[in-house]
Amino acid sequence: MNPFTIGTLQAETLGPSLGIFIKDLNPNKPLTEEQVKDLTEAVDEHHLVLLKSSESIIPERHIELTKHLGEAWTYGYTEGQYKEYPEIFKVSNQRGKGFVNAGQAWHSDGSIYNKAMHLSIFAVQVIPGDGASTFFTSLLKALDRMPPEMLEKLKRTDADYGKQYRPHPVVWEHPVTGKQVLHISEGIKAKFMNQATGEHYSTQESREIDDFLHALLWEEGTFYEHKWQTGDLLIGDNYAIAHYAKPSNSNTLRVLHRTATKGVNRRKVM
Numbered sequence: 601m602n603p604f605t606i607g608t609l610q611a612e613t614l615g616p617s618l619g620i621f622i623k624d625l626n627p628n629k630p631l632t633e634e635q636v637k638d639l640t641e642a643v644d645e646h647h648l649v650l651l652k653s654s655e656s657i658i659p660e661r662h663i664e665l666t667k668h669l670g671e672a673w674t675y676g677y678t679e680g681q682y683k684e685y686p687e688i689f690k691v692s693n694q695r696g697k698g699f700v701n702a703g704q705a706w707h708s709d710g711s712i713y714n715k716a717m718h719l720s721i722f723a724v725q726v727i728p729g730d731g732a733s734t735f736f737t738s739l740l741k742a743l744d745r746m747p748p749e750m751l752e753k754l755k756r757t758d759a760d761y762g763k764q765y766r767p768h769p770v771v772w773e774h775p776v777t778g779k780q781v782l783h784i785s786e787g788i789k790a791k792f793m794n795q796a797t798g799e800h801y802s803t804q805e806s807r808e809i810d811d812f813l814h815a816l817l818w819e820e821g822t823f824y825e826h827k828w829q830t831g832d833l834l835i836g837d838n839y840a841i842a843h844y845a846k847p848s849n850s851n852t853l854r855v856l857h858r859t860a861t862k863g864v865n866r867r868k869v870m
């Protein structure tokens with residue numbers, strides 16, 4: 601598990617491929633200034649950070665922690681959500697108890713918006729009988745596994761999600777680290793296009809890119825499956841990590857709370 605420290609915090613690696621677990625920070629308790637500083641550093645460096653409490657994270661602490669890490673995203677009220685907590689997006693497997701069937705494809709939250717969400721902060725509330733899992737993968741390391749010719753092509757490619765959004769570069773610069781990173785949203789299919797000319801690729805060519813990226817992100821040993829336990833809170837950097845909610849076959853309730861921090865425009869790789 602490879603223990604190490606980040607400032608005052610005790611950490612260990614989470615999965616074989618990405619993420620860390622900070623062992624001595626209880627997300628159900630108020631954080632000190634020093635803990636906030638060290639946690640921010642941990643997120644910027646490792647992009648996926650697990651915190652644990654012995655009990656489910658209460659909304660007030662979840663929102664407070666989110667505001668320590670950035671400007672909280674807020675949602676207009678819809679059925680199944682919380683009127684009193686506009687910062688919390690409730691995800692569920694049952695209608696009327698939150699947004700259903702969210703995220704069952706590789707994506708970063710808010711990835712089609714012109715300004716990406718920066719951090720998503722997930723706190724499990726109810727775990728169904730057969731368990732609940734979310735897969736995470738690194739969008740930085742994904743670039744290292746690409747054949748050079750495909751990487752060069754994707755660097756010159758934009759993803760078009762329709763009229764209300766600006767086309768997004770498929771490879772862009774992480775705003776904090778400056779490193780090149782892949783952008784993907786499998787749930788909402790993009791039309792790929794030549795960045796320089798604005799011409800769309802053929803349906804066949806777009807499909808080949810989709811299939812290539814799908815296979816790349818499911819390569820054995822490259823992703824981490826988080827099996828949720830009561831009291832878990834995961835911070836994911838949407839600029840660097842994609843996630844995939846494993847569908848549940850259970851009829852019993854699953855509830856996850858998600859908050860997010862606001863992000864920036866995607867910068868093209870020069």
Ligand SMILES: [Fe+2]
Binds near residue numbers: 708709843
């Ligand atoms: Fe998501």
